[in-house]
Amino acid sequence: xxxxxxxxxxxxxxxxxxxxxxxxxxxxxxxxxxxxxxxxxxxxxxxxxxxxxxxxxxxxxxxxxxxxxxxxxxxxxxxxxxxxxxxxxxxxxxxxxxxxxxxxxxxxxxx
Amino acid sequence: xxxxxxxxxxxxxxxxxxxxxxxxxxxxxxxxxxxxxxxxxxxxxxxxxxxxxxxxxxxxxxxxxxxxxxxxxxxxxxxxxxxxxxxxxxxxxxxxxxxxxxxxxxxxxxxxxxxxxxxxxxxxxxxxxxxxxxxxxxxxxxxxxxxxxxxxxxxxxxxxxxxxxxxxxxxxxxxxxxxxxxxxxxxxxxxxxxxxxxxxxxxxxxxxxx
Numbered sequence: 370x371x372x373x374x375x376x377x378x379x380x381x382x383x384x385x386x387x388x389x390x391x392x393x394x395x396x397x398x399x400x401x402x403x404x405x406x407x408x409x410x411x412x413x414x415x416x417x418x419x420x421x422x423x424x425x426x427x428x429x430x431x432x433x434x435x436x437x438x439x440x441x442x443x444x445x446x447x448x449x450x451x452x453x454x455x456x457x458x459x460x461x462x463x464x465x466x467x468x469x470x471x472x473x474x475x476x477x478x479x480x
Numbered sequence: 481x482x483x484x485x486x487x488x489x490x491x492x493x494x495x496x497x498x499x500x501x502x503x504x505x506x507x508x509x510x511x512x513x514x515x516x517x518x519x520x521x522x523x524x525x526x527x528x529x530x531x532x533x534x535x536x537x538x539x540x541x542x543x544x545x546x547x548x549x550x551x552x553x554x555x556x557x558x559x560x561x562x563x564x565x566x567x568x569x570x571x572x573x574x575x576x577x578x579x580x581x582x583x584x585x586x587x588x589x590x591x592x593x594x595x596x597x598x599x600x601x602x603x604x605x606x607x608x609x610x611x612x613x614x615x616x617x618x619x620x621x622x623x624x625x626x627x628x629x630x631x632x633x634x635x636x637x638x639x640x641x642x643x644x645x646x647x648x649x650x651x652x653x654x655x656x657x658x659x660x661x662x663x664x665x666x667x668x669x670x671x672x673x674x675x676x677x678x679x680x681x682x683x684x685x686x687x688x689x690x
Binding site for chain 1: 481485488489491492493494495496497498499500502503520523524525526527528530531
């Protein structure tokens with residue numbers, strides 16, 4: 370459908386991590402959440418590249434927090450999912466669900 | 481990381497790296513934390529280069545072609561320019577040297593002048609390409625350096641296999657030039673980063689333990 374955008378695999382994972390983390394979503398926590406949940410080591414650069422792309426599309430919004438000493442006086446950049454981002458994650462989720470309906474994934478992968 | 485990201489983003493990335501480094505250092509020790517820090521930094525820079533290129537591939541490709549053409553055409557005229565500089569103010573019919581040592585000195589001047597001219601030209605081309613591609617200065621400079629050095633690296637490998645490890649100047653020059661192009665890109669990036677940091681001041685980093 371023209372004009373309707375779905376999230377890519379990693380974009381989907383990052384947006385779900387933001388939703389899980391709520392107000393505490395920034396680079397470190399997003400990276401750790403992904404590592405914890407799916408066991409995949411990702412770089413901070415990959416997280417920020419994806420978050421910037423999502424922000425450019427209007428799916429996430431960011432704000433700067435206060436500088437903290439353990440970060441060398443640098444601010445945290447907190448992210449949250451926008452209404453447009455929520456619509457995109459729901460759309461992607463529904464698309465994946467409809468594509469998997471009727472498929473017995475466990476059995477079809479058993480060969 | 482500073483060289484590959486906009487100012488605001490680099491502050492967040494460096495802050496995140498430092499926070500996780502401090503956390504790992506207290507849990508697992510300095511050696512482990514340092515290994516993690518450098519691995520993350522290298523992977524982060526690789527991602528930033530990739531995403532920088534994907535963000536505007538045609539623009540970067542266009543200016544890389546411009547840089548390549550500049551390097552090709554200006555590089556071909558370099559020796560003429562050096563000789564013209566050395567002959568500046570001299571009458572065309574004057575003999576520029578009188579003894580063998582003077583002739584040797586003149587040849588050395590032309591050779592070193594050519595080398596210095598080549599390095600300065602490459603630095604300038606790196607700066608020009610980086611200035612044209614705002615926000616992706618290093619990506620453009622690295623791409624151009626890569627494009628220029630690939631034929632030289634290939635020829636160097638063939639030469640080394642046939643004639644031994646000592647490469648002729650014609651093969652070393654493009655490699656030096658590529659390094660100078662990256663340095664040129666870095667200079668432009670650093671100037672822009674410093675200008676951005678003046679408009680958005682933040683506190684300085686804690687330390688560089690690694």
